[in-house]
Amino acid sequence: VAPATRLFQTVLKKMNEFEQIEQIRRMAESKRGIRLDETIVGIGDDAAVLRWKSPHLVVTTDCQVEGVHFSFKTSSAEEIGYRLLAVNLSDLAAMGATPKAVLVSLCLGPTVDAPFVKKFYSGMLALARKASVQIVGGNISRSKHTSVFDLTAIGGMHAQPLLRSGARAGDLVAITGTLGDSAAGFFALKKLGPRARQRFGPQVVRHLRPVPRSEFGPRLVGLASSCIDLSDGLSSELHHLAAASGLGFWIDQKSLPVSQGLRRLAKEFNQDVSQWVLHGGEDYQLLFTVSPDHWKQVEKVARLTQTPISVIGFTDKQNANRGRGRTRRTRTAPSVKLLRVDGKTQALEAEGWVHF
Ligand SMILES: [Mg+2]
Numbered sequence: 001v002a003p004a005t006r007l008f009q010t011v012l013k014k015m016n017e018f019e020q021i022e023q024i025r026r027m028a029e030s031k032r033g034i035r036l037d038e039t040i041v042g043i044g045d046d047a048a049v050l051r052w053k054s055p056h057l058v059v060t061t062d063c064q065v066e067g068v069h070f071s072f073k074t075s076s077a078e079e080i081g082y083r084l085l086a087v088n089l090s091d092l093a094a095m096g097a098t099p100k101a102v103l104v105s106l107c108l109g110p111t112v113d114a115p116f117v118k119k120f121y122s123g124m125l126a127l128a129r130k131a132s133v134q135i136v137g138g139n140i141s142r143s144k145h146t147s148v149f150d151l152t153a154i155g156g157m158h159a160q161p162l163l164r165s166g167a168r169a170g171d172l173v174a175i176t177g178t179l180g181d182s183a184a185g186f187f188a189l190k191k192l193g194p195r196a197r198q199r200f201g202p203q204v205v206r207h208l209r210p211v212p213r214s215e216f217g218p219r220l221v222g223l224a225s226s227c228i229d230l231s232d233g234l235s236s237e238l239h240h241l242a243a244a245s246g247l248g249f250w251i252d253q254k255s256l257p258v259s260q261g262l263r264r265l266a267k268e269f270n271q272d273v274s275q276w277v278l279h280g281g282e283d284y285q286l287l288f289t290v291s292p293d294h295w296k297q298v299e300k301v302a303r304l305t306q307t308p309i310s311v312i313g314f315t316d317k318q319n320a321n322r323g324r325g326r327t328r329r330t331r332t333a334p335s336v337k338l339l340r341v342d343g344k345t346q347a348l349e350a351e352g353w354v355h356f
Contacts, residue, residue, distance in 0.1 A: 025043040033128065039134055042135075057155075064087070089131055089133070093213045096162040100154050102128070102153045157221065162217070163227075164226055167226040170291070172289065177307075179276075179283060179285070182283045183280025225288075226244070227289075233278070234279070236351065238336045248335050249313060255311060278348065
């Protein structure tokens with residue numbers, strides 16, 4: 001065989017899409033993957049075919065973009081794959097849906113090679129297996145510039161989904177887990193590089209491998225009145241709930257759950273804890289409202305699923321739609337108020353989360 005042909009064959013072998021898909025299919029269908037009863041056709045044909053049993057199909061999509069959501073410098077291939085699935089499962093959990101199947105579309109930038117794809121899928125399959133989710137299809141393409149990894153997640157539910165708009169005046173505002181760890185972990189990674197993994201392990205893990213609340217979310221159905229997951233940070237998400245429900249939200253700063261590790265990290269780098277806690281993004285916790293009558297039951301399902309929860313405030317119609325009937329311009333937007341540690345009250349503005 002001539003050298004040129006040999007080279008051509010090697011290149012083909014290295015980056016052959018069919019072969020890669022075949023490899024992914026083998027991985028997804030090995031004991032690392034999940035085989036759903038619903039799946040009639042999985043990876044390998046033009047489209048997946050699912051036998052759908054749940055009354056409601058809940059579908060979401062979210063992508064991870066190189067240089068925006070992750071960097072190859074701070075994340076491993078496994079972590080990027082894991083995270084792509086985690087952020088989508090978090091959205092399903094926020095609706096109260098149980099995840100079932102996912103489609104994965106990869107646009108591979110010039111720095112990505114075939115072994116990367118294998119590691120990426122093994123990271124994703126580790127979470128898929130835990131969450132009983134099957135990878136039923138996808139696509140691989142080359143990209144001339146950055147890498148973009150996109151995922152569509154499909155979930156099912158038997159009851160009414162948890163919406164952002166369902167909160168009622170007098171509800172409790174509650175949250176799972178602790179706040180700000182992901183942003184703090186990201187900060188540590190940027191400051192310390194790989195050393196951050198040893199020094200501030202829990203925060204770094206929360207950033208690179210967030211745990212979607214896939215078991216707790218569906219159990220909030222029928223108990224919580226509204227729900228959203230924290231991708232942009234507490235302040236932004238509170239404003240989303242306030243706007244959707246037309247209510248005022250009061251948040252007690254003292255009751256916001258903060259980890260010891262985050263406090264230590266903030267102290268060491270002379271950073272403001274409350275900035276991370278109030279505005280740091282990508283925590284992927286669930287923020288929800290619940291009538292006080294249902295709180296005992298919420299505590300029960302939290303224990304059952306080993307989910308830490310805290311009440312952080314309440315809703316009030318006092319601020320809601322004040323000025324209704326006036327012109328749009330003079331209407332006061334539903335507000336989010338923070339009862340500060342020093343006893344003063346301030347408006348909590350929504351601050352967007354800047355990834356990189
Ligand atoms: Mg969301």
